[in-house]
Amino acid sequence: MSETVIEVKNLIKNYGDFRAVDGISFEVRKGEVFSILGPNGAGKTTTVEIMECLRKPSSGEVKVLGFDIAHQQNDIRKRVGILPQDFNTYDLLTVKENIDYFGVMFDRSIPTQELLDAVNLNDKKDEYFKNLSGGLKQRVGVAIAMVNDPDIIFLDEPTTGLDPKARREVWEVVKDLKRKGKTVILTTHYMEEAEVLSDRLAIMNGGRFIAYDTPRAIIKEHGYGTLCIIRSANDKAMQLLTATGLSVKRKDGDVEVHMDDKSSLHKVVEVLQDPDAYYDEITVKRSSLEDVFLKLTGKRIEDDTGAKA
Amino acid sequence: MKSRIGTDLMATAKMFVRNKGAMFWTLAFPIFLIVIFGAIFSSTGTGSYTLNVQNLDHGPLSQSFMDSLNQTGVVKIVMVDPSADPDTYIKDNSVTNFMIIPGNFTQNIALNSTATIELRQDRTQSAANIMASVVGQVVNHYNLNLSGGKEHIAIHSGSIVTNNLTFLDFFLPGVIGLTAMTNCVFYMQGVQSRYFATGIFRKLSTTPFTRFEWLISRALWQTVVVFMSVAAILIVGMLFFNVHITLTWMSIVLIIVGGLMFTGLGMILSRFAKDEETANAAASAVTFPMMFLGGSFFDLSASPEWLQMVASIMPLTYMNNGLRDTMIYGNDAAALFNLGILAVVAVVFVVIGVYVSKWTDD
Missing domain, CATH: 3.30.70 (Alpha-Beta Plaits)
Incomplete structure (x- = not known):
């Protein structure tokens, strides 16, 4: 079994009386694409934002690349790349200028040209960010997430709100990251996406993992065959x-x-x-992940960014 | 290795230049103020206020008294025919200030008895107070001279007016203070609530770039913007309205410290407002009273005491006073006092601003 890069034990996050993450434990292995799948409000983003050091857990233990998120945030920040949910950057800077900017913000950076090639944005490098389509904006976000040559890349709902073509463009970028040996943590509420891209995945609902394994094993265990x-x-x-x-x-x-x-x-x-x-x-x-989800929760994941399941 | 603050500053400058609307309004607002007030107050020619004089005296002293009034640079004298009936003249010409020098003016002074001049004014006009005080000062000057009073008092009272300053010169430091305030407060609350809402802060918080570094970059940028506005104000003032005042070292320090203070205020305001619209309303609510009571438009020294109390708790008052002290009166000691107050308030605001500002909601 390959090396563990993220270790989460009994993670709990409360917002006032509301428990968003309810005691989950899991680990992520080096070089895999690990997805957290679930409806809006399931606790996916809260979970990844805790791993990204953007939020503090209420309790539990989280280690990223061996560093504790409570005390070693700077060590983690330098080694991970993050595409936050609803990614946005400076409207009036060009694609290239935006990537350059974030390159300086990290101590180490890989050449902008290399990143532009990696996300296939070379012909758009001099466009202002605000003039790009949704799919292209997400690709800029991925390029910026890669700027510090991170070991782990977090992609928080990278395809939400994109049309099917743009969604597939982002999939190609994710597959490319995997080929480069990066560990990718992906959150999504698209079943198909999780099934196509993930090596292993967790289905999350109401702050808990209701299934956690390879897509094939989950379907085999919980599906109807x-x-x-x-x-x-x-x-x-x-x-x-x-x-x-x-x-x-x-x-x-x-x-x-x-x-x-x-x-x-x-x-x-x-x-x-x-x-x-x-x-x-x-x-x-x-049987598909959709059927598994339906069976385990009695409801469907809405294929709609605004819907709460 | 490039510095993060420098890179952020450069990126901000690029975006500012590319955002033509923002650039235009940043420079246009102070220029509008200068042009409007300049047009109002420079249209009256050499003297700002018209005084109609009916001189019934034929002696040399009445002539010399009028010359003194003329030399103040504030008064524009219009001679009225001695045979005219004052009441009819005032009514027909809508006169605000009417002065009658009696026929025995020279004679009475020569005989060492009191010569009484008559000043009729329309008290509903704001200019009436100014005219009364100018005439009063010239009369005092005369009285002191005639009674052998000490010369230096007369010189001191004359020093304000003999610099040949126009109203616009007095107004200009107030415009600089006002511009620094609106620029910094509105920019900071705008950029903070926008970056928070659009998620740029969330992205920044995933990098080693710290909030403190970002805030330093903002403060530096605001200083640049304020000086651009000041340059616009001075250039327009000098080219079109014959403004005489220039920047002093003290005024530059005051502008930097004042800008920092208002940047801190903007940081605090945006933190306590949930969204951009609320933050904007809060910024307006705070800057609007200061705009009028901070001494940018009017001199509040003649206003009721309670209003002066209100003005004394407004930070803009100290910035305006300090700028006038150094730019108009050349009184750097007084400016230093105002600078001290500004510096203390600036430190308090910036520390609170840094402490309360957040990039992510947790």
Whole structure:
């Protein structure tokens, strides 16, 4: 197992009477993309902002790169890169000037040109920050987060509010960071994003981790496995499917068959050869993080920046 | 290695130059004040206030008395025909100040008895007080001379007016004080609430750049901006309104310390207002009374005592007084007293400002 770069034990954060983070423990390993997934208000940002030394925990122990967040904030700040939520920088400085500016703020910095290339912003380097689109602004933010050549990069909801194309551009940058060997901590409320990008992830709700593992393991543990859905099936089809001995369920006009193993699908297709069995289509669906979340919390993550789940 | 403060200062300068609107209003506000007041007070020619004189005396002393009035530079004398009826003349010409020198003026003085001049004034006009005091001073000067009084008293009282200063000269240090106040207070509250709201502070707090370094950079920048405004004020004043006063070393120190003080005040104000609009309203609420009661527009020495009490707790009063002391009267000792008060208040404001200002909400 590779080296642990972040260690969190029994972290609690209260805002007055409200407990935003409720006793979570986890660790992040070197070189991985670790995501915290959850609806707005789940406590994701509070958790990462504590690791970033932007907030103080109410109790618990947090170590980043071996440094204690309570006493060694300066050591941490120098070694981590942060893209805060709703990242913003100086409107009337150009992309290049903004990166240069933050380069000076850290004692060590990698050349601006290298960063511009890394986030593919070379042709926009002389544009004022205010004139950039949302996706480009986030890429500037990532470039600035990399300016001190950090070991760990925090990306707090880097794609919230972006259109699908811009979101995928940011994904490419994240994958690139991973290729460079950086450890990335990502928060998001997009299921797909977490599933595509993360090596390991935690699903957070109401200040707690309700699942914490690799996406595949989480889905395997909490998901329903694989379903075969026969749309608009008639009673004859239902009858034949029940006779297979597979786990079959009527849902509205459809029939859902639970796939126990690879042979299950074969059985389904075989019995439906019967000329009296009618149906519209057969689809096979693997359970997703969305389904896991729905199962664990009984609610959906809203795919909307303003919605609270 | 480049310094953080220097880099922040350079970035701020770049953004200022690129924000044409901000640059324009920073310089335009003091220039507007100067142009408006300059136009009002320079339109009356050599003397600022008109005095209509009906001289019924034919002797040399009445003529010399009028010459003395003329030399003050404050009075513009308009001669009235001795045969005119004063009441009709005043009514027909809407006269504010009307002086009648009696026919026995020279004769009575020569005989060592009292010569009475008559001064009729429209007391509803603010200029009436000034005219009464100017005439009074010239009369005192005469009386002292005639009675063999000591010369230095007369010289002292004359020194204010014989410098040939115009009203605008008196007004100008007040404009500098006022400009320093509005620039620093509004800039600091504006930039702090904006950076807080837009998340720039949050980003900055992830770097080793400290709040204290940032505040030093702000204070330095404000000093630069205030001196740009002062330069604009002086250039416009000298080119178009024949302003005579210039910066002294003491005035430069006063402007720097005053600017720091108002920067501190702006820091405190923005900290206690939740959002930009509230912070702006708070800044207006604090600067507005000072604008009028801090002695920028009016001399408050003739106002009621309670109002003077109010003025005495306003920091702008000391900045204005100090600037007038050094720029107009050349009295650096008095300016130093005002500088001392400003410095103490500046330290208090900046320390509180640094202590209370925050970059993140936790």
